[in-house]
Amino acid sequence: MSETLGHWRPRFWVSGIDPNDLEILLSSITDWNDWYIAWAQMGKAHEELGDEAVANGHIVTAAEAYVRAAMYYHFGQFMFFHQPARKEEGVRRRVELYRKAAPYLSPPATEVQIPFEGGFIPGYLRLANSGEQGPCVIMLPGADSAKEQLYAFENVLLARGLSTLGIDGPGQGITRYTMSMRPDYDKAVTAAVDFLSGVPSVDSSRLAVCGTSFGGHLAVRSAAAETRLKASVTVGGFYDLSGWEGFSDLMKNNLTFLFGKSDWSEAAEFAKGFTLEGLVGRVKCPLLVIHGKKDRIFPTEGAYRIAQEATSPVTLKVFEEGNHVCNNIPYRYRPLVADWIKDTLK
């Protein structure tokens, strides 16, 4: 059990799960049904550290503890499709805990509501401390991710002078409970671009979009549709989902949930809408395509195909040793993304 689940370690590590806690968790969980409750208990312990810190006026400590707590609840629920009530509880706890941390992060995360189709897309805006108008990166989560999980990656961009806007687009994070994933997800990114045009600290002529995993696909789609984007990054994304039959059961459940469908066959049909065919050539801005050759979820061929069909300047970086999203070599891909965007948006 511990071994089976252990291949997720790199993702947990890069998302801020303490490695010591992780080993305790992985060795204590012997039944997949206990996954959520074990993570929730650990999350609760970190929340209590946060509460204690607040009571003592230690706001930095509190914020760090609440972010950790949010991440533990997040990974408690992230693959818990078979117990929807638990899953939703985990999502809501993640949202609630990250919200407590947000004002005290460095730099702070400001919760924003991006007007969208009569409702809104929730996001967190974090401004790089430049003192002048600067570039901003719209960050797109993957299929089972959320705006809150982007925190650690955002820090890498912020340290290099890039502001960030992480969103829960259709199907993602908390938005999933009101809207499922759609092939025209790019409309949410356009809404985000509109929104950023009204933020004084952001230079709206220097906007990028960046996504990992399913979000990588979306970043390319969005750049094809939204020409105000000046740079687009996909890390571990896909060209299309034609590999559906080869996906694991868990991955099929994952996408079925994301798409808001009731079974695999409906989801498989809906999945056909997520192809970049005819779209890559419409991207007018520079593209950065990153992929790990050891990706067991989305094949490297998708990255090659995106690079081949691109008509705008494309930088393709395939890491031989990289796994899905290259999360096993975070010190390679994250600074690369940040530095490339910084240089491209100069």
Add this chain to the structure above:
Amino acid sequence: MSETLGHWRPRFWVSGIDPNDLEILLSSITDWNDWYIAWAQMGKAHEELGDEAVANGHIVTAAEAYVRAAMYYHFGQFMFFHQPARKEEGVRRRVELYRKAAPYLSPPATEVQIPFEGGFIPGYLRLANSGEQGPCVIMLPGADSAKEQLYAFENVLLARGLSTLGIDGPGQGITRYTMSMRPDYDKAVTAAVDFLSGVPSVDSSRLAVCGTSFGGHLAVRSAAAETRLKASVTVGGFYDLSGWEGFSDLMKNNLTFLFGKSDWSEAAEFAKGFTLEGLVGRVKCPLLVIHGKKDRIFPTEGAYRIAQEATSPVTLKVFEEGNHVCNNIPYRYRPLVADWIKDTLK
């Protein structure tokens, strides 16, 4: 082999070793004699990432890569007493690589030379970005540690508004090659206090000392001798070394090297000088004593004894689940140290 060495994982993790790299290292090393070269190779790879980043003008990325490289060389040599030439090479590479990173860290680390007995004690001063005179913490490494290894811990203090001065005192880090450890190590801390009194950004009426492991012992000694210190913290320290006979061979080699002695019996004799008997009562400032009950190197009894003999205000925190230095629960002890110092030096 991997299992035997695996109990060091928590220390490697908290010191900035990438967990993915660490598993590759631990599983690749089958002979203890290969330990240094395996770490050095990995360190070299990170150094190359740093060089590449410098060439492209990516200074934040470069600094992070050089710090990692420094840490890999550090742990390559940290227990390599049986090959002194390799060990010294690792030390010098650590110093050289961290020096490259220092100006570009956030906040920068300024290399300083603290006048001491006609020569100097090397240190790194990092100033919290407060805009006004603020408190500063003198950070003491342990027996097999060094000022460069303090980087990650310093970040926790800096994030809470505490400036830091990490030093290689007698016997520690690069200083070991000119001076071995001495029971009157406190004189080096006094030199550091003198030095800080001349730093405009530092409020010399708000100085603390903090040490881990052997450095924890030294922090208490120093506070006994140097009354300008207004707070003292020991994490995983010892009262005395009367447990010498029970130490592992590696620990005996460690202390023999630290003391600059040629064999265990000389070292065991010299070790008797490191006792807090008659000293704890002389500490006039508040004391924070942190210990892990699962410490397999220095017994928890030492922490209790320090707390019992203290005549100044003492805060004792014993973590049931904590290992040596509580490095398996960094999110508990590091914020605690920082917040306690901040509150104490208010």
